[in-house]
Amino acid sequence: MGTEWVEDTVYTATAVENYRGNAHRIDWNGADVFGPRDISILFRRKTAIGASGRDRRTGPHGERGGPVTAPRLAVVGAGVMGVGIASLALGHGVPVLLVETDASRLAGAPARVHQHLRLARLTGALPAEEAPARLATSASLAGAADAAAVVEAVTENGACKAEVLSEAAMIVAPGTPLISNTSSIPIDELADSVSCPESLLGTHFMNPPYLIPTVEVIRGKRTGELALAAALRLLSALKRTPVVVGDTPGFVTSRILHPMINDAVRVVESGTATAEEVDALLQGCLGHRTGPLRTADLIGLDNLLDSLRVLHERTGDEGCRPTALLVDKVEAGHLGRKTGRGFYEYGETLL
Amino acid sequence: MTTSSTGAATAQEIEQELSCHLEKRTKRSWAPEEDLFASGALSSLFAMELVVYLEKAFGVMIGGPDLRMENFRTVRAMSSMVLRLGGDAEEGGDA
Ligand SMILES: NC(=O)c1ccc[n+]([C@@H]2O[C@H](COP(=O)([O-])OP(=O)(O)OC[C@H]3O[C@@H](n4cnc5c(N)ncnc54)[C@H](O)[C@@H]3O)[C@@H](O)[C@H]2O)c1
Numbered sequence: 156m157g158t159e160w161v162e163d164t165v166y167t168a169t170a171v172e173n174y175r176g177n178a179h180r181i182d183w184n185g186a187d188v189f190g191p192r193d194i195s196i197l198f199r200r201k202t203a204i205g206a207s208g209r210d211r212r213t214g215p216h217g218e219r220g221g222p223v224t225a226p227r228l229a230v231v232g233a234g235v236m237g238v239g240i241a242s243l244a245l246g247h248g249v250p251v252l253l254v255e256t257d258a259s260r261l262a263g264a265p266a267r268v269h270q271h272l273r274l275a276r277l278t279g280a281l282p283a284e285e286a287p288a289r290l291a292t293s294a295s296l297a298g299a300a301d302a303a304a305v306v307e308a309v310t311e312n313g314a315c316k317a318e319v320l321s322e323a324a325m326i327v328a329p330g331t332p333l334i335s336n337t338s339s340i341p342i343d344e345l346a347d348s349v350s351c352p353e354s355l356l357g358t359h360f361m362n363p364p365y366l367i368p369t370v371e372v373i374r375g376k377r378t379g380e381l382a383l384a385a386a387l388r389l390l391s392a393l394k395r396t397p398v399v400v401g402d403t404p405g406f407v408t409s410r411i412l413h414p415m416i417n418d419a420v421r422v423v424e425s426g427t428a429t430a431e432e433v434d435a436l437l438q439g440c441l442g443h444r445t446g447p448l449r450t451a452d453l454i455g456l457d458n459l460l461d462s463l464r465v466l467h468e469r470t471g472d473e474g475c476r477p478t479a480l481l482v483d484k485v486e487a488g489h490l491g492r493k494t495g496r497g498f499y500e501y502g503e504t505l506l
Numbered sequence: 507m508t509t510s511s512t513g514a515a516t517a518q519e520i521e522q523e524l525s526c527h528l529e530k531r532t533k534r535s536w537a538p539e540e541d542l543f544a545s546g547a548l549s550s551l552f553a554m555e556l557v558v559y560l561e562k563a564f565g566v567m568i569g570g571p572d573l574r575m576e577n578f579r580t581v582r583a584m585s586s587m588v589l590r591l592g593g594d595a596e597e598g599g600d601a
Pocket residue numbers: 231232233234235236237254255256257260307308309310311312315318319336337338339359360361362453454455458462
């Protein structure tokens with residue numbers, strides 16, 4: 156595929172070109188001079204490329220002065236979703252910094268991104284003519300200082316997300332959108348942990364992000380117009396169709412889907428039907444694309460359990476209390492496709 | 507590439523092994539020319555599983571131009587691709 160994995164400041168041809176030709180009039184309100192693929196036009200910040208001046212090395216063509224870093228997307232968390240979101244962006248020509256604290260997940264991330272890009276190509280989900288943009292990986296958020304947007308996709312846990320978001324808010328330039336991919340935690344609750352609550356919003360990408368064209372976008376009480384507009388421009392560059400909704404536990408999709416999957420697990424637990432039978436009925440009679448239990452395996456049973464707990468704690472809805480069978484599977488380490496076994500047997504770990 | 511003495515697999519061997527794997531994973535049997543994805547019961551994610559499986563089981567590398575759904579649609583299409591890529595039956599087997 157010719158994909159290159161770099162671990163350092165990344166230079167892209169477009170950025171270099173912009174830097175050379177337009178160094179004095181880089182105005183991110185400016186439109187097509189940067190070409191449709193340059194993410195810089197997507198974020199209307201009045202910032203010059205390299206304005207931070209932290210990096211004094213020369214560019215690949217011997218340019219001197221400030222760094223010529225391409226505006227890139229920082230994705231935090233290289234789990235199921237972080238890797239999928241990074242792949243979506245890279246496949247659309249947007250460079251990515253992927254941040255992950257777990258050393259083995261971090262080390263394995265480029266190979267998983269590569270597999271996603273192959274799947275995307277196989278299914279025609281990404282523009283075939285476009286070479287993927289560069290991926291950089293890091294164990295720390297520090298490199299996100301130049302990010303045009305941050306997408307947080309860490310474990311579904313309020314404290315964990317609060318820590319990442321508050322750190323990101325301190326690192327990025329003011330006005331940079333901070334986007335949480337939470338399944339169920341209200342955005343306004345997470346907004347308490349950041350210094351700039353107007354920059355925070357939610358986008359709920361689904362797995363795998365490049366195969367699902369619609370994205371639920373969550374606007375919190377304190378989400379500002381600018382952050383929302385920037386996030387929508389990012390989604391349009393990624394060829395996703397947004398649906399903007401209000402802020403409440405589980406928003407729309409998780410509020411409906413997760414208790415429904417929990418019910419499906421309860422049906423299996425009670426012995427009424429097997430997982431295959433439940434899925435066959437939901438697919439064949441009700442038009443569900445994947446079936447709830449295959450979907451559970453695709454989501455990751457640990458993540459589903461976390462999300463149901465978030466929902467149950469915040470809504471009191473008994474339908475969201477995780478069923479014992481789900482808890483048992485997670486405790487046994489059978490987390491779905493990512494461990495090779497959940498409600499189905501896959502024989503090996505899968506994307 | 508189909509001379510069997512060198513370990514290179516024949517079309518028949520590949521199809522047999524592939525059918526066996528598919529039956530195990532999908533709990534039904536498939537005719538060599540039957541479209542795996544036509545009914546909608548198997549998703550595009552399953553196609554990626556097949557890529558990973560074929561590479562492991564037959565020791566081939568399926569590169570960019572071959573990553574097209576047509577190559578994964580039927581047992582026959584997959585086996586002819588594996589043959590073309592020089593698949594080796596001794597390589598892996600059904601794990
Ligand atoms: N799995 C899905 O289908 C799905 C769909 C939509 C939304 N989500 C949401 O996306 C988020 C991520 O879910 P996932 O399924 O990818 O989870 P996951 O468990 O697969 O991955 C989470 C990753 O975050 C990492 N992490 C934890 N703390 C970190 C930190 N401080 N800095 C950097 N990395 C950190 C973990 O090591 C792990 O690799 C969750 O909020 C989840 O609810 C998941």
